[in-house]
Amino acid sequence: MIQLENVSKEFKSKKGVIRAVSDVSLHVKKGEIHGVIGYSGAGKSTLIRCVNLLEAPTAGKVRLNDREFTELSKSELLEERKNIGMIFQGFNLLRTATVEENISIPLKLIGVEAAEIPKRVEKYLEIVGLTEKKNAYPAQLSGGQKQRVAIARALAQEPDVLLSDEATSALDPETTESILDLLLKINAEFGITILLITHEMHVIQKICDHVYVMDGGEIVEDGPVIDLFSKPQHKTTRSFLNTISQRKLSKEFVANLKKSGSVLRLTFRGEATGDPVLAAMAKEFDVKPNILTANIMELKNGVIGNLDVHIAGAKEEVGRSLAFLKSKGVVIEEWDDQYGKI
Ligand SMILES: Nc1ncnc2c1ncn2[C@@H]1O[C@H](COP(=O)(O)OP(=O)(O)OP(=O)(O)O)[C@@H](O)[C@H]1O
CATH class of the missing domain: 3.40.50.300 (P-loop containing nucleotide triphosphate hydrolases)
Incomplete structure (x- = not known):
């Protein structure tokens, strides 16, 4: 000790x-x-x-x-x-x-x-x-x-x-x-x-x-x-x-995608990938999620999955779909300029 x-x-x-x-x-x-x-x-x-x-x-x-x-x-x-x-x-x-x-x-x-x-x-x-x-x-x-x-x-x-x-x-x-x-x-x-x-x-x-x-x-x-x-x-x-995860989207690419929705990093804990939650979200709300990058990190004591996604849809509907993801334990980060730099 x-x-x-x-x-x-x-x-x-x-x-x-x-x-x-x-x-x-x-x-x-x-x-x-x-x-x-x-x-x-x-x-x-x-x-x-x-x-x-x-x-x-x-x-x-x-x-x-x-x-x-x-x-x-x-x-x-x-x-x-x-x-x-x-x-x-x-x-x-x-x-x-x-x-x-x-x-x-x-x-x-x-x-x-x-x-x-x-x-x-x-x-x-x-x-x-x-x-x-x-x-x-x-x-x-x-x-x-x-x-x-x-x-x-x-x-x-x-x-x-x-x-x-x-x-x-x-x-x-x-x-x-x-x-x-x-x-x-x-x-x-x-x-x-x-x-x-x-x-x-x-x-x-x-x-x-x-x-x-x-x-x-x-x-x-x-x-x-x-x-x-x-x-x-x-x-x-x-x-x-x-330094260990793929955060490789260019600022320009993200800026372009943001015109038609939100660009987000979703983090999932555990073995499950984010796909079933995203599919459920797309079914429940009038939004179209599109996976841009996917990354799994194996840790000594578990697994973490990251998805960079573009979610297209009306602002309120995207907001409701994000609340749904949060309720499922997904950690959500906005892909903004600051995020792009880190
Ligand atoms: N013996 C010393 N006398 C004066 N300053 C020191 C001494 N040892 C370390 N420092 C200072 O203390 C600070 C921390 O240094 P330290 O070597 O502990 O950092 P570090 O994180 O291990 O960096 P590195 O990975 O480069 O070794 C630095 O500003 C360094 O210049």
Whole structure:
């Protein structure tokens, strides 16, 4: 369990005080995967470094498994950090050490018994699928393999919590998928709690239960992934969603269609597509719906469907048909100029 309560972090520089993290609270329950998403400079790295106190927060509390991190002595903190594994965008492997040594050296440093070390190396290399690379050096591995070694190294400490700092940002899409699958697997197998930071909405979509959207050091919106994906409120959330869904209609095309009706984005939750609801609407009201684009997003905990539609008809009748869609639980967004940009 990870809990941050009103955490802030300020840096003092010649130019003045920079508030990198501002009053952030979050709660990752045991066995859950939570993600913090934000653009460059939003404060994500500083925030995740506050969790293991690599950065000491200026204000607020950090709690891990009911231990108040912010109140521990230095030696207690070193002991508690053994419960936290961390993986990074740049992998942070020792270049002059073999894969086996990269995993075993940190274990020696944290005082794991000598006889236990080779067993753990064996076990976790097998879990990440790299048993045969035991004697290889990092330079002989692909990016994805390096990240697997880093994951094995983190898991070998047998921590309760894994922090992931942009772990897939340096990887190609296919390798990203395989690393995300591996994170899902270790979460399911070991019940390990994961907090990750990312600027890729796809990472949130695929593996997270809960998402925090960070902007200017603050959490501007958060919630279960399925809620945020189906009813985004903040413009930053909508902008990130735009990176994974097809919002490709041109302004001119939309403007032209708007002359004869409304252009809308409809969002449906669950497995059902929007077709039956649209068919029922067309039957009930004197309107003609026309699907312009359709998109299904699979999330860790569900499915969301988006339809961009043109609904032709008299204004009042279109209004009544939209009220009907709303009553069926459909989320409706107007395709306006602002929407077109996001
Ligand atoms: N050690 C530091 N000293 C001064 N300012 C810092 C320090 N670390 C971070 N900052 C500032 O804090 C703000 C947040 O930075 P941070 O690296 O946490 O953001 P980020 O969301 O992780 O961005 P990126 O994805 O680019 O790493 C930035 O304005 C950054 O310049």
